[in-house]
Amino acid sequence: MIRVVKEGGSIGIDFIRQLKLRSEETNKQVEAAVAEIIENVRTDGDKALLAYTKKFDGRIPDKMEIRRDEIKALADRCEPAFLNALQNAADNIRDFHMRQKQQSWMNTRSDGVIMGQRIRGLAKVGIYVPGGTAAYPSSVLMNAIPAKIAGVDEIVMVTPPGKDGKPNPEIMAAALTAGVDRVFLVGGAQAVAALAFGTESIPKVDKIVGPGNIYVATAKKQLYGTVDIDMIAGPSEILIIADETANPKFLAADLMSQAEHDVLASAILLTPSEKIAEQTVAQIYEQLEHLSRKEIIRQSLDRFGAVIQCRDVDEAVAFANELAPEHLEICAANPMEYIGKIDNAGSVFLGNFSPEPLGDYYAGPNHVLPTSGTARFFSPLSVDSFIKKSSFIYYTEEAMKAAQEDIIRLAKAEGLTAHANSIEVRR
Amino acid sequence: MIRVVKEGGSIGIDFIRQLKLRSEETNKQVEAAVAEIIENVRTDGDKALLAYTKKFDGRIPDKMEIRRDEIKALADRCEPAFLNALQNAADNIRDFHMRQKQQSWMNTRSDGVIMGQRIRGLAKVGIYVPGGTAAYPSSVLMNAIPAKIAGVDEIVMVTPPGKDGKPNPEIMAAALTAGVDRVFLVGGAQAVAALAFGTESIPKVDKIVGPGNIYVATAKKQLYGTVDIDMIAGPSEILIIADETANPKFLAADLMSQAEHDVLASAILLTPSEKIAEQTVAQIYEQLEHLSRKEIIRQSLDRFGAVIQCRDVDEAVAFANELAPEHLEICAANPMEYIGKIDNAGSVFLGNFSPEPLGDYYAGPNHVLPTSGTARFFSPLSVDSFIKKSSFIYYTEEAMKAAQEDIIRLAKAEGLTAHANSIEVRR
Numbered sequence: 001m002i003r004v005v006k007e008g009g010s011i012g013i014d015f016i017r018q019l020k021l022r023s024e025e026t027n028k029q030v031e032a033a034v035a036e037i038i039e040n041v042r043t044d045g046d047k048a049l050l051a052y053t054k055k056f057d058g059r060i061p062d063k064m065e066i067r068r069d070e071i072k073a074l075a076d077r078c079e080p081a082f083l084n085a086l087q088n089a090a091d092n093i094r095d096f097h098m099r100q101k102q103q104s105w106m107n108t109r110s111d112g113v114i115m116g117q118r119i120r121g122l123a124k125v126g127i128y129v130p131g132g133t134a135a136y137p138s139s140v141l142m143n144a145i146p147a148k149i150a151g152v153d154e155i156v157m158v159t160p161p162g163k164d165g166k167p168n169p170e171i172m173a174a175a176l177t178a179g180v181d182r183v184f185l186v187g188g189a190q191a192v193a194a195l196a197f198g199t200e201s202i203p204k205v206d207k208i209v210g211p212g213n214i215y216v217a218t219a220k221k222q223l224y225g226t227v228d229i230d231m232i233a234g235p236s237e238i239l240i241i242a243d244e245t246a247n248p249k250f251l252a253a254d255l256m257s258q259a260e261h262d263v264l265a266s267a268i269l270l271t272p273s274e275k276i277a278e279q280t281v282a283q284i285y286e287q288l289e290h291l292s293r294k295e296i297i298r299q300s301l302d303r304f305g306a307v308i309q310c311r312d313v314d315e316a317v318a319f320a321n322e323l324a325p326e327h328l329e330i331c332a333a334n335p336m337e338y339i340g341k342i343d344n345a346g347s348v349f350l351g352n353f354s355p356e357p358l359g360d361y362y363a364g365p366n367h368v369l370p371t372s373g374t375a376r377f378f379s380p381l382s383v384d385s386f387i388k389k390s391s392f393i394y395y396t397e398e399a400m401k402a403a404q405e406d407i408i409r410l411a412k413a414e415g416l417t418a419h420a421n422s423i424e425v426r427r
Numbered sequence: 428m429i430r431v432v433k434e435g436g437s438i439g440i441d442f443i444r445q446l447k448l449r450s451e452e453t454n455k456q457v458e459a460a461v462a463e464i465i466e467n468v469r470t471d472g473d474k475a476l477l478a479y480t481k482k483f484d485g486r487i488p489d490k491m492e493i494r495r496d497e498i499k500a501l502a503d504r505c506e507p508a509f510l511n512a513l514q515n516a517a518d519n520i521r522d523f524h525m526r527q528k529q530q531s532w533m534n535t536r537s538d539g540v541i542m543g544q545r546i547r548g549l550a551k552v553g554i555y556v557p558g559g560t561a562a563y564p565s566s567v568l569m570n571a572i573p574a575k576i577a578g579v580d581e582i583v584m585v586t587p588p589g590k591d592g593k594p595n596p597e598i599m600a601a602a603l604t605a606g607v608d609r610v611f612l613v614g615g616a617q618a619v620a621a622l623a624f625g626t627e628s629i630p631k632v633d634k635i636v637g638p639g640n641i642y643v644a645t646a647k648k649q650l651y652g653t654v655d656i657d658m659i660a661g662p663s664e665i666l667i668i669a670d671e672t673a674n675p676k677f678l679a680a681d682l683m684s685q686a687e688h689d690v691l692a693s694a695i696l697l698t699p700s701e702k703i704a705e706q707t708v709a710q711i712y713e714q715l716e717h718l719s720r721k722e723i724i725r726q727s728l729d730r731f732g733a734v735i736q737c738r739d740v741d742e743a744v745a746f747a748n749e750l751a752p753e754h755l756e757i758c759a760a761n762p763m764e765y766i767g768k769i770d771n772a773g774s775v776f777l778g779n780f781s782p783e784p785l786g787d788y789y790a791g792p793n794h795v796l797p798t799s800g801t802a803r804f805f806s807p808l809s810v811d812s813f814i815k816k817s818s819f820i821y822y823t824e825e826a827m828k829a830a831q832e833d834i835i836r837l838a839k840a841e842g843l844t845a846h847a848n849s850i851e852v853r854r
Contacts, residue, residue: 082837082840088830089833089837099532107526115523115791117792133842136841137837137841170840206803224659225801227804228801254849257843260846291844297845335821343550350541350819351822351823353824354820354821354822357838357843358822358830359818361833361837362833363542363830364542364820374652375815376549376633379814379817388803388804389806390771390772390775390802391523391775391792391793392775392792393774394763395778395790403789405512406512406515406788407789409512410512413564414563414565415560415719416784418686418687418718419687421683421714422680422683425680426779426782
C-alpha cells in the first residue's frame with residue numbers, strides 16, 4: 001500500500017514534482033460553469049441565487065437568513081461536552097491570534113512632518129462553510145475568530161442546508177461561539193458570487209474565506225480582485241521527520257490522520273532509522289483496519305504516501321524545505337534544535353505529543369495553512385488576513401521646501417513633468 | 428475638458444461604477460498569447476526566453492546578466508545631483524519601512540507548552556522593471572527596499588534593454604542604491620515566466636513584484652499560485668477633498684500629476700466651495716499648456732476627471748470611502764481631523780504641502796498602492812509583502828493529557844476518526 005523507499009536521495013525531486021502536480025489539475029468545464037453562475041448572480045441577484053439553489057440543493061429554503069434565536073436554539077441541541085470542547089478550542093484560538101494583532105503607528109519629526117500606517121479590520125467578511133459530510137465546526141472557529149480579532153465589522157457566513165433542508169447544529173454552535181454576525185443557508189459557487197457582488201438578501205463583502213468543493217474554490221479564484229480571498233488551496237499534506245527515539249505507533253496514526261482527509265492528500269515519513277520505518281509501516285497496517293475512513297486512507301497512501309529511509313537528518317530537512325509541506329511534524333529527542341533549520345512549512349509540530357490533529361482543532365494556531373508547496377511564499381491564515389493598511393503623510397511647508405529640489409529632479413528624470421509641476425507650484 | 432458637477436450626490440454612484448469598469452477590460456487575445464509564452468518558457472527555459480527576446484525586443488543580448496561592475500559603471504554615468512536625490516529618497520523609504528518590520532514571537536506556558544509564529548523573509552524575489560519611456564527608478568526603490576528589510580536573501584531584477592540594447596543607467600543606479608542582488612536584461616511575459624519557473628540563466632523566485640504592460644500583468648496573474656505576486660493593479664487614481672482654504676493652483680497641479688500617468692488614470696476634486704471649484708478648473712486650463720504630457724492629461728481628464736461641488740465635507744468623505752481611491756489628498760484647514768473618517772484609501776496626503784508626488788518619490792511610504800477601489804481590502808506594498816510566516820506548536824505529555832478528551836470529541840463530531848485515533852494512541 002504505502003511505498004517504502006530505502007534511499008531518500010534517489011526519489012526526492014521526482015516525488016516532490018509528482019506531489020506538486022496534484023494541485024495543477026484544472027477543469028475547463030467547471031471553470032465555464034462557474035463563470036456562468038457568477039455572471040447570472042451578478043446580473044440577477046437573489047433571483048439567480050435562488051434558481052441555482054433549487055437546481056443544486058433540490059429546494060428553495062423558506063428564507064435564506066437564519067435568525068439569531070434560531071441559531072441559538074440549534075446550538076442548544078448539541079451535546080454539552082461538545083459545546084464545552086468547542087469553547088475551550090475557541091479560547092485557545094483566540095489567545096494565540098490576539099498575539100498577532102498589529103497596531104496603527106505614526107512617526108512625528110521635529111520639522112512637523114507626521115507619517116504613519118493605519119491598520120483597520122475589513123468592513124465585511126464572508127465565510128464559506130461546506131455542508132453535508134464535510135461540515136467542519138473547527139473551520140468556522142479558525143476562519144471567524146481571527147476576523148473578529150482584526151476588528152471586522154460584520155462576519156457573514158454562508159453554508160448549504162443539510163439533506164433535511166436545515167442548518168447543521170454543530171456549525172451553528174461554532175458560528176455562535178466564534179462571533180459570526182449573520183448566517184445564510186445557501187452554498188455553492190452561487191453563494192460565493194452573492195457575497196462578492198451583494199444581492200437583495202446577501203450583503204456584499206470585502207473578502208471571502210473558507211474551504212469548499214471545486215465549484216466554490218473556482219468561484220473564489222475567478223472573483224479574486226473583485227474581492228480578496230484567503231488563498232488558492234490545493235490538496236493537503238503532512239511530512240514527518242522522525243529520529244530513532246520516535247514512537248512508530250504515533251507516527252502511523254499521524255500519517256493516517258492526514259491521509260483520511262482526501263484521496264489526494266499526501267503523508268510522508270522521513271527517518272534515518274530502518275527500524276522506525278519498518279515498525280511504522282507495520283503499525284499502519286494494524287491501525288488502518290479500525291478506522292472508518294480506511295478506503296480513503298488506503299487510496300491516499302497508495303498514491304501519495306511514502307515511508308522514506310533517508311541518510312541523515314540533514315537530508316530530511318533539505319527534503320522538507322524543498323517540499324514546503326502544509327504540516328511538518330518533528331518527532332525527535334530534542335525537536336527544538338530543528339526549528340531554525342526549517343525554511344518552508346505552514347505549521348511545525350514539535351515532539352512526540354504535538355500531533356497534527358492538536359493543531360487542527362485545539363492548540364491555537366490556525367489550521368488554514370498554505371498547501372502544495374506554497375509555504376515557500378504564502379502564510380497561515382491570521383489576523384493580518386483580515387486587515388487593511390493605509391499610509392498617511394503630512395508635510396509642513398518647511399519640510400516641503402527642504403525636499404522640493406530632490407523631488408523635482410527625480411520626477412524630471414522619469415519624464416513626469418506634471419509631477420514636477422505639482423512641486424514647483426508650491427515653491 | 429474636465430467635467431464640472433454642481434451637485435455631488437447626483438453623480439456619485441454612477442460615476443464610481445464607471446470608474447471601476449476601467450479595470451475590468453480583459454483581453455482574450457493577450458491571455459492566450461501569454462499562456463503560450465508561459466508554457467514555452469516552462470518547457471524550454473532559456474531557449475524559449477531568448478527566442479521571445481529576439482522576437483519582441485528585436486535582438487538577443489550578448490549575455491543576459493549585467494555584472495556588478497557594469498552596473499556600477501552605468502550608475503556612475505548619472506548626474507551627481509540625481510544620485511544624491513535618489514539616495515535621499517532611499518533613506519526616507521528605508522526609515523519608513525523599517526518601522527513595519529514584524530518579529531517572530533513565542534509564548535511559553537507553565538505546563539511546558541510552547542507556541543509561536545516565525546517570520547522570515549522570502550528566499551528569492553523577482554522585481555520587474557519596465558524599460559523604454561516608462562523606466563522609473565523610483566519603482567525600483569519602492570519594490571526592492573521593503574524586500575531587503577524583510578530579509579529576502581536574493582533580489583533578482585529583470586528589465587528589458589533600451590533601444591540601444593543597453594540597460595538604463597538611472598535604473599541601474601536605483602538597483603545599486605536599493606540593494607538589488609542580480610540584474611538580467613530581459614523583459615516581457617517571457618521574463619516573468621522565467622522568474623516563476625527558473626531557467627538555466629534566471630533563478631526561480633518565490634514572488635514577483637513590479638509594474639508592467641498588459642503582457643507582464645497578465646503573466647503575473649496567470650502565474651499566481653506558482654509564485655506569489657504583489658497585486659493585480661488597475662489604472663491609477665487620485666481623489667482630492669478640498670475645503671475653502673485650499674489653493675486652486677495646487678489642486679489643479681495635483682490633479683494633473685495623476686492624469687499624466689495614463690489615459691485611463693482618474694483625477695477627481697470634491698469641494699463644497701463653488702469658488703475653489705471654478706478657480707481650479709481655470710488653473711487646469713492655464714497650467715496644462717506648459718506640461719509636456721498634455722495630450723495624455725487632456726484625454727484622461729476628459730474621460731475620468733471631474734470637479735464636483737458637493738454639499739459638505741461629510742458627502743465628500745462618503746464618496747471617498749465608496750470610491751476607495753489609491754491616492755486621497757485632504758487639503759483642508761485642519762486635515763488631521765479627517766483621518767479617522769477615512770475607511771478606504773491606499774495612501775492619504777494631508778494638508779496643502781503634501782502633494783501626491785511627494786509620496787510617489789520621496790516621503791517614505793510606498794507608492795505601490797491598491798487601485799480601482801481595491802483599497803477596500805488590499806494594502807500598500809510593505810515589508811509584510813515579502814515575509815512568510817509559519818506557526819509552531821510544542822505540547823508536553825501533560826498538556827496533551829489535559830486536552831485529549833476535547834480533541835477526540837471535536838474530531839469525532841466531524842467524522843474524522845483517524846484524527847481522533849492520532850490522539851487516542853497517545854493516551
